[in-house]
Amino acid sequence: MPRTQPVASPGCGAAIVEHGGRIAAHGLARSREVAACLADPAWMAALRGRRLATLATPRGRFLVLLMPLDGADLVVFSEPPGDAVLEFVAAVDFAWDIIEHVVTDPFDAMTVVDDQARVAYISPVHEAFFGLDRGGGIGRPVREVIENTRLDRVLATGRPEIGEIQRMRGAERVVSRIPITRDGRVVGAIGRVMFKGPQQVEALARHVNALQREVDFYRREAAALRGDAVGSLDDIVGESAAIRRLKRDIAKVAPLDVPVLIHGESGTGKELVARALHALSPRRAAALVAVNGAALPASLVESELFGYAPGAFTGADRKGRKGRFEQAAGGTILLDEIGEMPPETQAKLLRVVQEGTVERVGGEAPLPVDFRLVSATHCDLKRMVAEGRFRLDLFYRISPVVIEVPGLAERREDIPLLARHFLHELAQRHRRPEPELDPAAEALLRQADWPGNVRELRHAVERALIFAEGERLTPAAFPDVAAGPARPRPAAEPQGARLADSMAALEGTKIREAMQRNRGNKKRVAAELGISRTYLYKRLAEIDA
Ligand SMILES: Nc1ncnc2c1ncn2[C@@H]1O[C@H](COP(=O)(O)OP(=O)(O)OP(=O)(O)O)[C@@H](O)[C@H]1O
Structure with a gap:
């Protein structure tokens, strides 16, 4: 009989129960209550039938696992990994058989990967399909073992992928990939493949999947053709901290009716941001109208933006035409590439933004317009203001809120x-x-x-x-994609500003060289370079800074 005494680690234990009655117990198995169970032939017989059971003790409920040995049984006691597991095992006498069925089911094969995307388990039927020996894939990166797997992606994203089609060994299968979390952390993932299963279900799943993707695609396409302001935060792909911050900012600012300036390098998704701002605003039912400042021909700016009155031009639409601001009534107007708008257009825009009215070309009275203003640019507008290339008053009007889009x-x-x-x-x-x-x-x-x-x-x-x-x-x-050291990046600035930068750099070099030649004599340097002494002092201060 086992000695019964308090145990140091009550969380688990084990015992070998010989068929002759001798018991060698460790840990929890040495406690009085557990020892009594182990010594009870009826309890042991029931456990032999189930292999997996639960045991309630004053210390709590434990999972009990029996492994038959030669002439003895090994009985292991363990704290359960979770209440659901306990409940399952307690409620189902054949819990062991169910688990065995799940891991060996020939119609629904399973692959388990650990948090490093290494194979921890593959159902035997799946191993055979891949021509692996029993256990041959264990410990290897899943990508080496399973064709077209995305289990490593599921680990990275933590998002399940259900009912996807995966091509393996020339056949398409319906698969589901599910991340497994413990305490909020992804600890692994399981992939399930309907292996042989009813072929109709497989074909149907594939068909529905393809249709779903197609519908999504055409929905977006149609929306783009209609110029609809569909868009949402989900269209902005990315999970980096910078993108999450961006999405948070958009969600915060969208419901407010303030003008927003979106700033970011070319191709960073500024238009997507504008669409999301509109889609999340109370104006979402009305239009989002985009105007591209770089593409507006100077001669058409006015009629394009403000429209024209009936009979304004010979040959023009007799009934007149609404301009972009009127089209955006109740909605949002996106002034894209606002930094590229010439000064005259800036002056006209300022009037509209200040007064909330537009005057159609050839029209008599100003018409009130109701729009939310969103502007976008890759230019450094503050610098353009300092250089006299962008109106300060317009800058203040368009930029109460600035959203930076990360490169x-x-x-x-x-x-x-x-x-x-x-x-x-x-x-x-x-x-x-x-x-x-x-x-x-x-x-x-x-x-x-x-x-x-x-x-x-x-x-x-x-x-x-x-x-x-x-x-x-x-x-x-990707033959055109250069690896390694970065190619020179064009700054988020138009050509003019880059030229200004290089001129300033060249000027600095010339001044430094002249200072050396003339041993710091500023009067001579100014004379040699043909600049005033005041300007020289100013530039020297900047160079030193
Ligand atoms: N985060 C993103 N997720 C998904 N698609 C993106 C994302 N960012 C940009 N794109 C895509 O990249 C392309 C360029 O984006 P967009 O036109 O919005 O850039 P932009 O910043 O407005 O550029 P530009 O200043 O040159 O007009 C588009 O096809 C857009 O759908």
Whole structure:
């Protein structure tokens, strides 16, 4: 009989119960209540039948597992991993058999990966399908073992993927990939594949899936053609801290009726931000009208923005035409590339923004207009104001709130996510199977410099998809993407400002050289360079700073 005494670690224990009656107990198994159970032949017989059971003791409820040995039984006691497991085992006499069924079911194979995306378990039927020996995949990176798997992605995103189609060994299967969390942390993932299952269900699932994607695609396409302001935070792909912050800012600002200036490098998604601002605002039912400041021909600015009255031009629409501000009535107007608008247009815009009215060309009375103003630019407008290239009064009017959109270089962790998002979307558009992005290609895209930001990445993915051969995109599919040291990035500034920068740098060098030549004699330096002494002092102060 076991000695019964207080145990140091009551959380678990084990005992070997010999069929002859001898018991060697450890940990929890040495406690009085447990020892009594182990010594009770009826209790042991019931446990042998179930293999997995629960035991209620004054210390709590425990899971009990029996493993038959030669002439003895090994009985293990353990704290349960969770109440649901306890309840399941307590309620179902054949819990063991169910677990066995789940892990070996030939119609619903299972793969389990750990938090490093290494294979922890594969159902025997799945192993056989991949030509693996029993246990042959264990411990290996799942990508090496299972074709087209995305279990590593599911680990990274923590998001389940249900009912997806996966191509394996030339056949398409319906799969689900589910992250498993413990205490809020993803500790692994399971993949399930309807292996042989009813073929109809599989085909149906595939069909529904393809239709769903197609509907999504055409819905977006139609919305874009209608110029609808559909958009939402979900359209902004990315999980980096910078993107999460951006989304938080958008959600905060959208419901307020204040003008917003969106600033960011070219191709960072400023238009998406504008659409989300509109979609989350009380004005969402009305239109979002976009005006591109860089594309407005000077001669048409007025009629385009403010419309024209009936009979204003010979040959013009007799009834007159609404301008963009009138079209945006009750909605939002997006003044895109506002930094590119010439001074005369800026003056006209200021009037509209200040007075809330527009005057149609050839019209008599100003018409009140009700719009929410959103502007976007890649220019440094403050600097343009300082240089006299942008009106200060207009700047104040358009920028009570400024939203900064981060460049791709500041959120490289989003690159794989964006690349896969575009692969998915573009594969639908070009009606091509969606290829996998192989890890080396993913690494290349992550490291590359993207002066054109998300737009450039999208183009690179599109080119790769169109020219791709096979089901996998390797680095060779991205011949124009340079790995390693960054290519020179064009600043988020128009050409004029870059020229100004280089002029300033050149001027600094000339001044420094002249100062050396003339041993610091400022009078001589000013004379040599043909500049005033006051200007020289100013530039020297800037250079020293
Ligand atoms: N976070 C994102 N998620 C998904 N798509 C994005 C994202 N950012 C940009 N894109 C896509 O990249 C392309 C360029 O984005 P967009 O036109 O909004 O950029 P922009 O900042 O307005 O550029 P520009 O200043 O050159 O007009 C679009 O196809 C857009 O859908």
